[in-house]
Amino acid sequence: MSDAGETAAVVAELRRVSVMLGRGQGRVMALNRIDLQVAEGQILAVVGESGAGKSMLARSFLRLVACEGGSVLLDGDDITALPERRLRRLRGRMTMAFSDPADVLNPRMSARALIEEPLRLHAPRGTDRRAAVDALATRLGLTQPELALRPGELAPGRLQLVGLGRAMVTRPRLLVLDEPTRDLDAAAAADFLAVLAGLREDGMAIVVTSNDIAAVQSIADRIAVLYLGEISEEGATADLLRDPLHPYTQSLLSAHLPADPSRRGRRIRLRGDPPQPEDRTPGCGFAPRCPIAESRCRSGAPTPNQVGADRRVACLRVLEGTSRIPLSR
Amino acid sequence: MERPVRALLRRIGVGLFLALVVVFTSFLLVKLGAGPTDLLLGGPSPGVEERAQLVQDYGLDRPAFVQLVRYAIRVLGGELGRSWLTGESVLSELLHRLPATLELMLYAILLGTLMAVPTGMAAAFARDTAEDRTVRGTSVLGEAMPPFFLALLLLLVFFRWLDIAPAPSGRISIVLSPPPTITGSYFIDAFLMQDSIAARSALAQLVLPVFTLALMLGASLTLLVRGAMLAQMDAPHFVYARAQGMSREMLTIIALRGALPAIGGGLAAQSAALLSMTALVEYVFAWGGIGQYGLEAMAKADFAAVQGFILASAAIAATVHLLHAVIRRLARIRIRRA
Numbered sequence: 001m002s003d004a005g006e007t008a009a010v011v012a013e014l015r016r017v018s019v020m021l022g023r024g025q026g027r028v029m030a031l032n033r034i035d036l037q038v039a040e041g042q043i044l045a046v047v048g049e050s051g052a053g054k055s056m057l058a059r060s061f062l063r064l065v066a067c068e069g070g071s072v073l074l075d076g077d078d079i080t081a082l083p084e085r086r087l088r089r090l091r092g093r094m095t096m097a098f099s100d101p102a103d104v105l106n107p108r109m110s111a112r113a114l115i116e117e118p119l120r121l122h123a124p125r126g127t128d129r130r131a132a133v134d135a136l137a138t139r140l141g142l143t144q145p146e147l148a149l150r151p152g153e154l155a156p157g158r159l160q161l162v163g164l165g166r167a168m169v170t171r172p173r174l175l176v177l178d179e180p181t182r183d184l185d186a187a188a189a190a191d192f193l194a195v196l197a198g199l200r201e202d203g204m205a206i207v208v209t210s211n212d213i214a215a216v217q218s219i220a221d222r223i224a225v226l227y228l229g230e231i232s233e234e235g236a237t238a239d240l241l242r243d244p245l246h247p248y249t250q251s252l253l254s255a256h257l258p259a260d261p262s263r264r265g266r267r268i269r270l271r272g273d274p275p276q277p278e279d280r281t282p283g284c285g286f287a288p289r290c291p292i293a294e295s296r297c298r299s300g301a302p303t304p305n306q307v308g309a310d311r312r313v314a315c316l317r318v319l320e321g322t323s324r325i326p327l328s329r
Numbered sequence: 330m331e332r333p334v335r336a337l338l339r340r341i342g343v344g345l346f347l348a349l350v351v352v353f354t355s356f357l358l359v360k361l362g363a364g365p366t367d368l369l370l371g372g373p374s375p376g377v378e379e380r381a382q383l384v385q386d387y388g389l390d391r392p393a394f395v396q397l398v399r400y401a402i403r404v405l406g407g408e409l410g411r412s413w414l415t416g417e418s419v420l421s422e423l424l425h426r427l428p429a430t431l432e433l434m435l436y437a438i439l440l441g442t443l444m445a446v447p448t449g450m451a452a453a454f455a456r457d458t459a460e461d462r463t464v465r466g467t468s469v470l471g472e473a474m475p476p477f478f479l480a481l482l483l484l485l486v487f488f489r490w491l492d493i494a495p496a497p498s499g500r501i502s503i504v505l506s507p508p509p510t511i512t513g514s515y516f517i518d519a520f521l522m523q524d525s526i527a528a529r530s531a532l533a534q535l536v537l538p539v540f541t542l543a544l545m546l547g548a549s550l551t552l553l554v555r556g557a558m559l560a561q562m563d564a565p566h567f568v569y570a571r572a573q574g575m576s577r578e579m580l581t582i583i584a585l586r587g588a589l590p591a592i593g594g595g596l597a598a599q600s601a602a603l604l605s606m607t608a609l610v611e612y613v614f615a616w617g618g619i620g621q622y623g624l625e626a627m628a629k630a631d632f633a634a635v636q637g638f639i640l641a642s643a644a645i646a647a648t649v650h651l652l653h654a655v656i657r658r659l660a661r662i663r664i665r666r667a
Contacts, residue, residue, distance in 0.1 A: 023457060059568070059572075062572055064568060064571060064572055084577070085577075087574075088574045088575075088576065089574070090574070091572060091573055091574025092574060095572065095573070096569070096572040098565055098568075098569055100565065103564075103565040103566060104565045104566040104568075104569035105566075106566075117573075118573055118574075121573060121574055121575065122574060
């Protein structure tokens with residue numbers, strides 16, 4: 001899986017992107033100097049708890065939020081400073097689907113009309129929109145009768161496919177999905193992810209956010225773990241799962257119940273609540289909940305360190321090889 | 330009966346009930362606050378026998394409750410009593426003055442909305458920029474300003490200094506006679522009579538008071554529009570529409586459509602409350618509507634006139650809310666959700 005991304009061209013890139021939310025006294029840093037790339041035919045999963053900044057990160061790729069610094073690139077072009085008017089023309093090339101399609105899709109339009117609508121905005125004149133929608137629906141597994149239904153008449157899983165179709169119909173270079181499986185039951189989520197995995201061959205760069213690392217690990221080429229608006233760890237899926245180096249990644253993975261019951265008890269329990277950006281303390285953002293935090297972790301903030309050829313870990317202890325939480329329960 | 334019709338009738342019923350509550354409450358307040366009514370009635374220095382006669386005639390020796398019930402029965406029969414000052418029927422005096430007030434309010438609501446909606450929308454789109462802050466600051470200032478002060482300020486600038494506005498001497502120049510009553514609006518009536526001089530004068534007299542009220546109304550409405558638009562622009566479907574690359578015009582329509590119920594509700598609430606401001610503005614411009622009538626009646630404790638004015642303002646407020654309810658019901662789009 002991971003070899004696909006090595007040579008392919010980078011489609012979208014965030015370079016030291018920061019995003020601030022709110023104003024005045026309540027102004028908080030939602031994203032802090034994020035570096036991230038996604039290449040052709042690659043699926044990047046961004047994993048984190050709610051409040052970690054997943055949605056802001058997803059929106060940053062599309063320049064739907066204003067960056068406080070850094071730059072956003074699409075196919076090598078810097079789009080950070082483009083005015084909304086110029087961005088609009090790019091919006092067929094970079095698209096997005098949201099977690100709750102019922103919230104964003106016009107309840108009075110049929111599934112067909114919904115999928116077709118972006119073509120009206122972006123496709124050149126003379127495009128056979130009907131044929132394009134039909135072809136796409138076939139790929140996604142949406143039936144003709146389903147295309148005639150409205151959002152309220154479709155099951156959540158099917159509706160999410162409509163949302164995906166709508167995001168894909170303009171054949172984008174970059175497809176961003178913000179928690180697409182959040183509101184789906186396990187079966188519908190698995191179906192949806194299977195469809196998504198099949199899209200890799202189209203050559204799109206796909207970013208998918210989730211709060212469930214187990215759900216996305218089967219389809220992601222790379223995983224970025226987000227904590228308090230910073231990337232704790234990022235690397236190829238197989239490597240990261242085999243040997244999670246950041247204490248937070250380790251706790252995330254241990255929270256997932258393993259199939260083998262004898263391995264129970266290895267769960268790392270974090271103290272405290274999932275963090276909110278306004279509670280950010282100096283030093284490493286994870287230090288207040290980290291089982292192996294030292295005093296230096298509370299003063300100096302770690303920058304992501306390159307570990308090996310293809311992995312970044314933002315932990316002070318990783319360079320000494322002592323970032324693994326001892327399993328001494 | 331159909332559901333909408335029933336709902337409408339219920340609303341009218343509630344409105345009537347509220348009007349009764351207003352009558353009772355205002356009766357008690359005036360009763361408590363106005364002091365010995367017989368003294369006011371009898372002119373500058375009534376004699377003892379005269380006073381006793383008045384008390385007898387008006388039933389002032391009866392308990393307050395009895396007076397209230399007798400008054401309420403008369404009000405329900407459409408009888409608002411006579412002004413102690415003019416001796417005229419309060420109802421006919423109010424009806425005679427109502428068009429002047431309604432004209433002022435209607436134009437102010439139209440103009441205020443025309444100013445506030447685009448400004449509020451522009452501010453929302455320019456969120457947190459200098460333009461947005463300017464709009465917000467000006468609106469807060471406008472909201473905080475007393476209506477009579479703004480009216481005087483405008484008079485000072487446009488009448489006294491620049492001398493482009495007419496004197497605040499009522500609804501038409503004092504050298505002209507009012508047009509015959511058709512609609513009650515001097516401007517429209519003069520226009521209908523093809524009396525261009527009178528029409529122009531009536532229009533000129535309208536400008537400053539309408540502008541004062543429109544600014545007052547527009548200030549708070551602008552903030553309301555801005556807030557409602559921003560709420561829409563944070564909604565998932567709006568972000569989605571943006572992500573799709575919709576044009577600014579389409580986005581504006583999407584946000585405005587979503588914000589309309591909130592804007593309509595705010596506009597209705599403010600229009601219903603506009604009469605209190607109108608009264609002060611009428612006073613400054615010697616407008617002669619029911620607002621000025623009410624204020625003068627209050628100053629002189631003219632019981633029946635004050636009651637009539639309070640009832641009229643309650644009726645205007647109830648009518649505005651009723652209209653709003655009807656419009657909202659007509660505009661409601663039923664969305665079927667699974």
